[in-house]
Amino acid sequence: MPFIPHTENEVREMLDAIGVESIEQLFDEIPDSLRIHDLPGVPDSLSEMAISRLMHERAAQDGHASCFIGAGAYEHHIPAAVWEITTRGEYYSAYTPYQAEASQGTLQLIYEYQSMMTELTAMDVSNASLYDGATALAEASLMAVRANRKSKSRKILVPRSVHPLYRQVTQAIAGAQELDFQSVDFEREKGSTPLSAFKAHEGEDITAVVIPQPNFFGSLEEVDAITDWAHENGALVIAVVNPTSLAVIEPPGNWGEKGADIMVGEGQPLGVPLSSGGPYFGILCCSQKLVRQMPGRLVGRTVDEDGKEGFTLTLQPREQHIRRSKATSNICTNQGLMVTAATIYMALLGAEGLARVAAVSHQRTRQLRDAVSELNGVNGAFDSPYFHETVIRLDRPADKVLDAMAERGVLGGLSLKDWYPELGEAILVCATETKTEDDIRAYRDVLGEVLASVKAA
Amino acid sequence: MPFIPHTENEVREMLDAIGVESIEQLFDEIPDSLRIHDLPGVPDSLSEMAISRLMHERAAQDGHASCFIGAGAYEHHIPAAVWEITTRGEYYSAYTPYQAEASQGTLQLIYEYQSMMTELTAMDVSNASLYDGATALAEASLMAVRANRKSKSRKILVPRSVHPLYRQVTQAIAGAQELDFQSVDFEREKGSTPLSAFKAHEGEDITAVVIPQPNFFGSLEEVDAITDWAHENGALVIAVVNPTSLAVIEPPGNWGEKGADIMVGEGQPLGVPLSSGGPYFGILCCSQKLVRQMPGRLVGRTVDEDGKEGFTLTLQPREQHIRRSKATSNICTNQGLMVTAATIYMALLGAEGLARVAAVSHQRTRQLRDAVSELNGVNGAFDSPYFHETVIRLDRPADKVLDAMAERGVLGGLSLKDWYPELGEAILVCATETKTEDDIRAYRDVLGEVLASVKAA
Amino acid sequence: MMIFEHARQGRRAYAQAPQEYPAMDDIPEAFRRREAPELPAVSELQVVRHYTRLSQKNFSIDTHFYPLGSCTMKYNPRACNTLAMLPGFLSRHPLGPESHGQGFLACMHDLQDILQEVTGMAGVSLTPMAGAQGEFSGVAMIRAYHESRGDHERDEIIVPDAAHGTNPATATMCGCKVREIPTGKDGDVDLDALREVVGPKTAGIMLTNPSTVGVFDRKIEDMAKIIHEAGGLLYYDGANLNAILGKVRPGDMGFDVIHMNLHKTFSTPHGGGGPGSGAIGVSERLKPFMPGPVVVKEGEGFRWSKDEELPNSIGRLSAFMGNAGVLLRAYIYARMLGREGMQRVGEYATLNANYLMVKLREAGFDLAYPDRRASHEFIVTLKRQAKEDGVIATDYAKRLLDYGYHAPTMYFPLLVPECLLIEPTETEAKEELDGFVEAMVAIKREGETDPAKLKGAPYTLPVKRLDDVKAAKQLDLAWRKANAA
């Protein structure tokens, strides 16, 4: 009986104590008509050794290519200490820290996370995480509607340069509360959103404006001007950022005159492995005055009965287990273990380390763009500033080129055809600090080979 | 400065406190003629990311074949919990438990190890480990010389069926103190040592007799008879065993009328990975009356000032740091972390689990022997009982066959030609519980293929 | 001590960052950060030591028994962690081609099948990232179902008063109104009250069965009939699935949609507050509405579903594929349990709960539902102790920490005064349960003779009781160098 410690004698003793004949009898309140006695569709039990072998075989099938896909999930070096500590039983198998006295480890760590995150973003307050970057944008949209009491429209302007999947998720989640998301188009040559595109909404009742930085294409947006415009028009600003970039790019708390009001981002680049897409974690920060509209958990510093420093969950009345249908969100379990990893990651890297990661990653993407531009029929799609990710355009079918590259062990980027057909045969590429100059040469060589064999469109 | 926390300011403050101008000045007692100022032969520093990539590449070159080599190092399933716990910083980075109050974790664990090991071996006392099985045999030999005060000969009978590498190591180490190791031959058809071979020494002054069980060939020796004969002839008995076998094979404490006096073995099968040969650990047990002759550390249970149970290193006066040139051995650091792993392994397996491991391993080797015996020119070399490892004989050059199998991803066993030329083209094979019936069929098929292509001798 | 207090300007963990530090001279100054963030400037040793020591201040399953009702704190097999973290799984990009993810996709496909079988549903989607997201997708599907039939008025969700707080919160998230119904004296839902609230506006009901009061609602079939006849659908909150795993299936009870908490029933770790996983199962009629993507088998290979295969999908709930690593852990656990093991979960969880319940009753504690079987959990009410000795559930909870037991869930469900909701799970040994009873008895005695002792507990933990009021009033949510001593 895997994971069950009961001996036959003990079962007997326990049944006697309860006063029943059999375990079966404990289910006697369940109508017979509902009972099942087998689960034929579940395979036989495997020993740890057998499942171990199976998983080794399956893992060997995956993830061994040289990967140049970014698009919201980035391969960075993760210090060994991060997961050696994060998977310690005391973090890994602990419950949510409702019993504060028995959870000071987790609580202090989250408080430190909140502190680091507000430093990194220059925002006032960070919560203890949401599910991922995309759902964080959905929650931020709902939060903006609650927070911007002057606006009645529930209208949120969302640039098309926001990650398409984030927009889908936000629509699926926040759309249920009838928010009105309006697209703002980007400039074809720059891959960024001109202020003029927002100005088309001048004078409307706008609840909030979403600003990605860098945007989905890696391009940098004119965040200061857009932020100020939004505030002048009574809208809140929701920033969508990549945390790695914040070591070197102006953080949302400093955008324009007053800074962004709410900020979200995908936490994955901070020490979380790619892992087929999860678990990652969503970053949500805001200005001090919006803290009571924030979804998710918050840890505060306080004192115990002896006046000794301690940490506890606070402002719980916002949450579902107290406020039920009036809660700021239904979120309960969030991504605590990922926050543990990210906190250790940020502590190990520090500001300078993170800036080096950002700078080398950016350098590699520049090198990649330069290297492939030497090839005939390959060009950068945009001429604007970007950070560590960019779009290149091919003169033949991007999907076929990528497939052929994958066969040669290089995941050459993400085809943008489905989401942005107007960009033609465009692929989004990203090289991080994990790529060497040799890797970049190998990319160029493989792309060159493949271009020679794939017919032009 | 990897792993150095000093800031420039701190270095300045510290130098000022010391009253020197520079770090260099701290080395002013070293003659100038001896100072060096560069290490040109050491490569440049690598970041963790860079060394990580290098090590992943190198690891990918090794260890991916299907391995049927045993010969003293056995592939068993290691529960995930074993190393997840063993590498916790509190075990991994702790010092030797000389400060008992700050080391109760390690000390209790070693006491539990000693308890489990004496249960498994049916011996009275176990130490806290030696380096490996081979050096344990060397130490046991020296211990026997100290313990058998009636014998003056320093003569130890060692069957040739003892692992050849153990014999080499024992000679290299104990030979320095001029012990006289005399070989005892085995029976060609059985692969075990007949009592008659020992009886050739009847009446001689024999300090000790070594008895392997199972022996190097996997064959089972007549341990009861040999033990009794040794004792009748005034010799101590040193058993050399595989701990996995003890779940199902009579343990040395029960051999003959009085049991073995000293017992050694390689601890690796108990939760320690193959890992190119180390770190493993040596098991050393003995009867109660020999405890003060034992080399290595021992943990005892005692009480603290409040009468509370606690654990501490004991009988330290045997050891080098107290007794210096009169110590029972020079051993100091032993294999503590491996003992940690083995203790957790034994706790997870328990007696029944270990017996299942032994039984399935034995079954697989039987299946392997049966399967290959179907092939022309392949036969079992011996007809005696064996445990989970056995010798098969080929009709063409074993080395070439093994090389050809390795090229096909199967490590088919160990050629015995160098050590036992009299056995002809013989290979020692072992299949453990990690091998499936499919693996065994694959072995047979590969061997069949290879035999078809390798010319007969 | 905070990690920031170990920091010194110029200190860092050199091995962890690239040795290169190229200029970013192509990015105009206007976009560049002007002042570096004050992340800790510390050495690698300091980080390792700080977070190792901090971890030791936690209770966890690996160190303590957690009889925490409704949370199913059972053993998280270490193999699930080790195997889910194999390099091939960790390094796979979520948008990588299917050809380079067949190992992962195979696991997800198998897991869908297993979850479908154990819940008795017709389809499974693994994407929801926690129970609350599973709930969201369930209610969203119910709404979308009604909408798709032109049934636009159905915006009421019925919720028993004992339900988890996420239930009403979710209904709101989905733009629905909440109608609460009372729990009967025997712990079952009050059917008359239910009949009163159902009607043409009923979108559905959210239930757990066994319910949060720890009993199996015997009238579940009647309830299903009432709701279905009123045109509503039944939502199953899978928080309590552990109680019935292998014994009875939500699909067979008549539920249309269910979420599972894989971090409860399938033993993935709670991680100090997540990640969880809230995979959902649906009946045949809701299959087209599932959130995507799901994994589809095609020939010998596996692929993601295409949009047209989930034509009425409520959409995507995460940027990529939900909490993939959690799903791998659940899969590994499910395969180790296997068919027989899956059935034993419900059996032994129930055995442990009933044994503990009986033992506590014998020890003089009052049960909220003394005439009922416990499911996997049960409720003790300390109303009498509160009245007689002036000690409340919190005091018991805090004192239990001193005895080395995590506190049970307290003050939930809200309808039982001074309650402790106790769930031992199947992975705890009898002697742990006996030890817990002994501790409860000792605390009861302390409460009778020295109530002040309980009021002051805990005494043996890193801190004593914390000032929650101060925490909320003088919000201190981030360390600032300027504020440090």
Add this chain to the structure above:
Amino acid sequence: MMIFEHARQGRRAYAQAPQEYPAMDDIPEAFRRREAPELPAVSELQVVRHYTRLSQKNFSIDTHFYPLGSCTMKYNPRACNTLAMLPGFLSRHPLGPESHGQGFLACMHDLQDILQEVTGMAGVSLTPMAGAQGEFSGVAMIRAYHESRGDHERDEIIVPDAAHGTNPATATMCGCKVREIPTGKDGDVDLDALREVVGPKTAGIMLTNPSTVGVFDRKIEDMAKIIHEAGGLLYYDGANLNAILGKVRPGDMGFDVIHMNLHKTFSTPHGGGGPGSGAIGVSERLKPFMPGPVVVKEGEGFRWSKDEELPNSIGRLSAFMGNAGVLLRAYIYARMLGREGMQRVGEYATLNANYLMVKLREAGFDLAYPDRRASHEFIVTLKRQAKEDGVIATDYAKRLLDYGYHAPTMYFPLLVPECLLIEPTETEAKEELDGFVEAMVAIKREGETDPAKLKGAPYTLPVKRLDDVKAAKQLDLAWRKANAA
């Protein structure tokens, strides 16, 4: 509580053993075990919980500062562990073909080269499994060298009185006699005494430099000359190599053979008592005597050395290849340090030691060698405190534990009364050293005002001082069910 006390007959961790249990019917009964051993019968959760909790009772580098003289307790980078445990390395059989071990062999070859460079020796063998085995092989090589020259009478090993206990023990293991020589007042070896003992029976001398009293012996070149002229060889005990890494090399000092403690200088973990690694380096004339095998580069590949390449080898010291996994960790560490980092080790270890020494002297503690520079370690003598306050080194050591510091090495070297041998290593930050000084000052004050307080320490650990006499007299070395309460 012992793991055995969690056991119940019939309980086990089912997932961990094969599900099959075949009969071993081909093995005659006479060979079969009659009664099963009493290994613990426990669940997987119980094992995980027991050993996790037990671990928390330890001090370790990952949790505490260890100023433990002569032990070089510095940070063990976690990457060394993670990378040495990659599946390819773990699953490689030691007797597998070289074609299937090129990754491992390449690492070993590179490590040999690095160690050779940093020690200034002509050859390196990695096989010794700990310092003591390194010592053994060194002395064995010295003996073999003399024997090979027909110089059969040389069986005396000279050892300073301050030497590690392993030195004389090793000499005995090698069949040699030990001649002890005194340490001079200034901490250097007494050269006159040395001249008196050398002679035609001198096989060699065993030294560490810096010595165990924490100073660099300035007359090392004279010593080398005296020994070499007498026909002896010099053995370098590498326990203190950390002090001089990158600053001065044993080979340049005139040593013929050296062992290194990779678990000190190269930061592999102490593991609560091993495994260590005692790689050795030799001068040109001892190369043919090295223990084997070593790794040889041939073309682009790597292979083990053949017997004929070490024609006078003292033989094999382990069944396979020494502590291979430890060697991998040392290699990873060495590569992360690199050329520059290697030199900084000695520098910052020395800076920390001298700073701490000065601070303690300022705080009123007596140094054993006040006029000398500290190397990587130094000695405080509490003779005065013992006399004036009646508190001894042990009392300081135990009380330091309460302050959160591991005790320094005490009562070693034996020649300094009531001594503490203190080695901070280069990986500790200044504030740790300052904290340690504060603790020492506080303890000194306690010793002056309330010596009984120190005598009773420690107070805050899992146990108070243990009864060592009882432990030795009433030997209890194994738990037996029969003896349990």
